[in-house]
Amino acid sequence: MTSAATAPQPGADTIYFGGPIITINQASPSAEAVAIKDGKIVAVGARASVFAAEKGSATTLYDLKGRTLIPGFVDAHSHFTDVSLQAVTANLLSPPDGPVKTIPDMQAVLRGFISTSPMVKAHGVVIGMNLDDSQLEERRFPTRHDLDAVSTELPIFVTHQSGHLAVLNSRALAMVGITADTPSPAGGAIEREADGRTPDGVLKETAFFAIMPKMVPAFTPGEYRQNIEAAQRIYIENGFTTVQDGKTSAANVAALPVLNAEGVLKIDIVAYPDLVAVGDAPVLDGPLMSREYTGHLRIGGVKVTLDGSPQGKTAWFTEPYFKAPDGEEVDYAGLPAFTDETLQPLVDMAYTNHWQLLAHINGDAAIDQLIRVVSKAQSCHGYPDSRTVMVHGQFLRADQIPALKTLGIFPALFPMHTFYWGDWHRQSVAGPERAENISPTGWVLQSGLMTSIHSDAPVVFPNSMVLISTAVNRTTRSGYVLGPAQRLTPLQALYAMTLWPAYQHFEEGSKGSIEVGKRADLLILSANPLTAPVRTLDQIKVDETIKDGISIYQRERAP
Incomplete structure (x- = not known):
């Protein structure tokens, strides 16, 4: 018999109200209140109706005081x-x-x-x-x-x-x-x-x-734990409730489950081991290779790297670099990591085992290669909803996008390049014409595809609002607007940080929007990104991060 002291309390654990609520749900884009119980969203809608249905004697009423509630951010590609x-x-x-x-x-x-x-x-x-x-x-x-x-x-x-x-x-x-x-x-x-x-x-x-x-030093278990906790704090303070670990090393594949079992992980980490390094190791057939999390960890698939970086002048192009690196010929066009013959068996392995495949790609020649090998793998092995991911795709050409759509290749783009290396791409890497359309989010959305945007941390610091600002403004360090036709609206940028990367990870049923039944992964922003001047988006602060209904970070604010 359940005692009165332990009997479930009627009503929600928490109701959020008193500020803009951006649901990232096209059917109901905004709300006045959100109710949370047992880590899940149980009501979304008008304040009066949510209070009437979910307010109990033990419910915490959280007044946003004009601040904005949105779904938790997902870093669609990170390390x-x-x-x-x-x-x-x-x-x-x-x-x-x-x-x-x-x-x-x-x-x-x-x-x-x-x-x-x-x-x-x-x-x-x-x-x-x-x-x-x-x-x-x-x-x-x-x-x-x-x-x-x-x-x-x-x-x-x-x-x-x-x-x-x-x-x-x-x-x-x-x-x-x-x-x-x-x-x-x-x-x-x-x-x-x-x-x-x-x-x-x-x-x-x-x-x-x-x-x-x-x-890399052989860190002690205590040092490794401290390092992971430090990394996690950075993401949490920037509002990320789900983070990808791309190209996870064999050592980290072994170490992360230990920390997960000890309760160190407070946000969800979806790992993609390096297929070349890990091969067909038993961990890829173990329980962590799953669409469901064990604690806050799962293996989502595997990763391969097809070329290098444009800013480092190792990405693989179909046309030569605008200015070749020192010591290279004028027709230098980058460094492919594989021939088709060496890459195909790796992609076939992923498709045969139904492992989601992430492919690091920057240059258009590498994208052509991915299209060729994925097309062959799908024709031989099936797996139509593979959601193979093209990571970065900096120099994706417009004529390649229909093939991505046909093959179901998800474009995870990296518009932070517009600020950090936009001038460099124009002046040295690709020249003014090709550089104009790096990370072509506009073309992708016009084609009817979704896209995600990511930090690629530690390549760039995982500042979530800077990431959104670069996708919306596409302004270089010098103030030049690089590819205005490729800019996202603030709402599209929010989708690209929430629901669309959730889809990319096969998690759209449980994350990415504020809807009844989904996990209560939320964050509170200091201002509304849909109404703030777009030039000030990078000044908006993450005031609080909430994971599964529990507050895991609150920014110190002046009284």
């Missing part, structure tokens, strides 16, 4: 576990996100990091992340000699902001075994000095990916 590494490494970002404008600035940051970092003290390695040569006054990526000027005793490893190349000092090169006799691997490059043999420290694409595990 959650890499953000945990970023949290403990040297910040080499350029303004507005970091201090580095020159190579001497980089050297000064690294020296300061060496003197203060617990990681350097504990593990004897120096890692700096997110250096962007396009923003350096020298307009070049550093070499081993620039890092040797910081230290020749400690190994130093500095990654490019694209996440597709790095530079090592002489000590680090020796540590990973790269010498003048080491050949460049397929799909990558070991850059050389003037003699054509001596490595200058710069490693691109597969050459970089191969040495990455050797450079």
Whole structure:
């Protein structure tokens, strides 16, 4: 018999009211009140009707006081576990996100990091992340000699902001075994000095990916947990209630379930292991490979990387780069990671096993390749609702979009490039004409397809409102509006951060909109993005993040 003390209380746990409520539900776009019970949405509508149906003696009445309630954000492509590494490494970002404008600035940051970092003290390695040569006054990526000027005793490893190349000092090169006799691997490059043999420290694409595990310290379980908690705080403070971990390493595939079982994860993490690294490992056939979460973790599918980054000039184009990188011929068009013959078996494996496939692609030649191999896989293996995802698609051509629609390939685009590298794309990468239509969200929506937008963190800091602002305004660092026809409206940008990425992850039935029966993943914004001046969207703050009906973050505000 249930005692009075433990009997279920009638009515909702919480009712939100008193401010704009943007439901992201076309059938009922706005509401006056939302009721939550047991982590689910139980009523949405007029304030009087919601109160009459759901207000009980134990119901908490939450007055928004004019602030705006929306669904929780979904980061449609991100590297959650890499953000945990970023949290403990040297910040080499350029303004507005970091201090580095020159190579001497980089050297000064690294020296300061060496003197203060617990990681350097504990593990004897120096890692700096997110250096962007396009923003350096020298307009070049550093070499081993620039890092040797910081230290020749400690190994130093500095990654490019694209996440597709790095530079090592002489000590680090020796540590990973790269010498003048080491050949460049397929799909990558070991850059050389003037003699054509001596490595200058710069490693691109597969050459970089191969040495990455050797450079990252073997963190203790306690250190790893602290790093993950730091990464999670960043996402929560930006209103993300679901985050993708793209290209999850084998080590992180093993470590994340442990933290999940310990209750460390407070938001949902959907992981996509690197198919090349993991292959047909048993974890891909285990219980975590599911459309349902165990706690706050599931494996959503697998990822492959077809080319590099346009800002790092390794993306694979059908036309040459506007200005070829130093040391390359004028017809240089980037670095494909695979031939069709080597890629097809990987895609076939995903389709045969009904694993959702994410494909990192930036250049239009790589998109052509994806279309070819997916078309063949679908004709041979079926799986029509595969929701294969084209991640980034920076240089998607208009004539390629019908094939995406036919094959059901979901375009997860990256309009943050318009601000961070729009000028660089116009002046050096692709030239003014091709650069105009990077991340062509306008074309995609006009075709009738959905799209999501993402941070690709740690490539870019996962600031949710900056992400929305860049998609809406498409303004470069210099103030140029890049591709006005590709701009999203604020409402479309909200869809691209909520319901559409939920669909991308096969989660549209439980997330992405404020509807009865869905999970109470919500956030409160300081202002209404649908009525605020579009130039001020990046100034809107996340005041509170709510996961499954529980508040997990509240921004400190002046009384």
